Amino acid sequence: MIRRLVLAWLFLVAVAVPVSALQTSGDLSVCVLTFELPSREGGSLAPDLRSLLEDGLATATDPSLGRFLLSRGATWRTLETPTTLQLGLFLPMPPAEAEEIATVLCKHLSFRLAATRFPSRPATWVDGTLQYCRHLLPQTTPATPRVTLWLNPSLQGARKKLGELLPSLALPAPTSPATPSADLVCPNLEPRVIHLALWNEPTPEDIVSARFLGERFVRLPGARGSLSFDLWTLPQAVVLALVATGPIDSLWERDALAADFLRLTDDPASSAAWTGFAAQCVRVHQNELLDLEKGSFLEAWFDHMGIGEFTQERFAFRRPDRIERLVCLPNPLQHRFTARLDSRPRLAALSGPAPSDTLEVSIALRGKASVLARLARSIDQVAAPELSGSTHETTPQGLFLWRWSVRRPGLTYSLSLARSLLTAALKLDGTTPPPDEFPGLDIAVVAVGSCRPFELFGLLQQGWPQRPAPAPAPRILDLDSLRSILDLPAAPPGALRGRWTIQTATGSGLARLVARLLLDDIPPESLESVSRLF
Structure with a gap:
């Protein structure tokens, strides 16, 4: 029924409006609709909206609106940006x-939108990041995605009539499964850190400044294809996303590279590179305005975003007004810990209870008793502030446990000092080990803090470099292993639950437990399922 109504209206128009035998330059009208991209359950509906617009103007069926436009020499185009989808009609x-x-x-699209139920789509890291950005920014836009209309001068007389139809083109209000988080999860996607630079107003200078930084970022030495950028313009801000990807245990290096880049210590505003880049952007924009389709889409997009005319001949570089960071990992557990058992020493970094700038460190050692006894005496005598307050104990199973608290800037030095003390203990016992090798000892190093685990893992690696080792066959945490780790060899499940609760209530206790898990070939993932044992 809807299709018949649209086609009937179409042919009434074809009959009622006389066709001019001679078209002049003044007989060219352009209409551009710009849609803010809708979303559902956090996933962008851009592909569905594009299909709806393009199918509505397809020429495969006869009669159709698309065939009628084709018969009159008219054309239409769609253009998608990261935050909008545009439909242009050139008549x-x-x-x-x-x-x-x-x-x-407009009426045809209104009918199609009313009859369409958009499906849910899985959210990508881009969807999650944009959702996070919108949550940060002032909510000056309506709850439903905006649709705006741009007309060239010859069609301005139709603005009131066409403008009254815009409410019927309203898209579904976005739905989100939860409050946006800076910890994103995207299965089957390589780990990545996303540094966001935000400019508070979408101006041409902000857009050009953001693109300049993005182009420089991907050309940094050592990038090796691991760096990329995305640029998004919203009605409230310009957002530059600098993306660094890499394995989880080396992601901290890429993260540090991006963070250092955004400090902008070299003052890009005074560089010849900026001057040349800005001048090139002006030339490109001026050339695009001379093209009918590109120029129309650009002017409609500027109008949609509330950006003034792009008339500058020179741009001043503008630094971002705000910096944010997100992390996207394939497994939600990786936001809680990062660990490696196939190395010497075994390392683990966990997010857990600890003051904001304080880290809890625990080292578990198993090996020759005389070496561990000499290490204990060295610990008691050391006067370094980074190890002040450190304590040690030997468990009934013969494990040597060493723990201390340290401010984040002192972690790497404290670990270097710990390595030196251990090397000295080996030498006093008659062994001269190669650098950073500790023969006859099994070692697990664990740190717990409020910073992100992958970042803390990087600090551990800097303080105690790893050497590859065969991966052990992972063991499952069961009641027997739990009794051993908690030093309660005959305790019933209820007692184990109480002791576990006490131990994991502090960062120090959590680090101690995980260090013992690592030495017993039990991965930290077992922490998630320990409740089933009680």
Whole structure:
């Protein structure tokens, strides 16, 4: 029924409006609709909206709106940006006829939108990041995605009539499964850190400044294809996303590279590179405005975003007003810990209870008793502030446990000092080990803090470099192993639950437990399922 109504209206227009035998340059009308991209359950509906717009103008069926436009020499195009989808109608006909055709198009799309139920789509890291950005920014836009209309001068007389149809083109309000988080999870996607630079107003200078930084970022030495950028313009801000990817246990290096880049210590505003880049952007923009389709889409997009005319001949570089960071990992557990058992020593970094700038460190050692006894005496005598307050104990199973608290800047030095003390203990016992090798000892180093685990893992690696080792066959945490780790060899499940609760209530206790897990070939993932044992 809807299709018959649209086609009936179409042919009434075709009959009612006389066709001019001679088209002049003044008989070209342009209408551009710009849609803010809708989303559902956090996933962008851009592919579905594009299909709806393009299918509505397809020429495969006869009669159709698309075939009628083709018969009149008219054209249409869609253009997608990261935050908008545009539909442009280019009508080589008198304004009165163009107005009627544009009216038919809007009503046709209105019918199709009313009859369409958009499906849910899985959210990508881009969707999650944009959702996070919108949550940060002032909510000046309506709850439903905006639709705006741009008309060239010859069609301005139709603005009131066409503008009244815009509410019927309203898209579904976005739905989100939860409050946006800076910890994103995208299965089957390589780990990545996303550094966001935000400019508070979408101006041409901000857009050009953001693109300049993005182009420089991907050309940094040592990038090796691991760096990329995305640029998004929203009605409230310009957002530059600098993306660094890599394995989880070396992601901290890429993260540090991106963070250092955004400090902008070299003052890009005074560089010849900026001057040349900005001048090139002006030339490109001026050339695109000379193209009918590109120029129309650009002007419609600027109008949609509320950006003033792009008239500058020179740009001043603008630093971002705000910096944020997100992390996207394939497994939600990786936001809680990072660990490696196939190395010497075994390392683990966990997010857990600890003051904001204080880290809890625990080292578990198993090996020759005389070496561990000499190490204990060295610990008691050391006067370094980074190890002040450190304690040690030997468990009934013969494990040597050493723990201390340290401020984040002192972690790497404290670990270097710990390595030196251990090397000295080996030498006093008659062994001269190669650098950073500790023969006859099994070692697990664990740190717990409020910073992100992958970042803390990087600090551990800097303080105690790893050497590859065969991966052990992972063991499952069961009641027997739990009794051993908690030093309660005959305790019932209820007692184990109580002791476990006490131990994991502090960062120090948690680090101690995980260090013992690592030495017993039990991965930290077992922490997630320990409740099933009680």
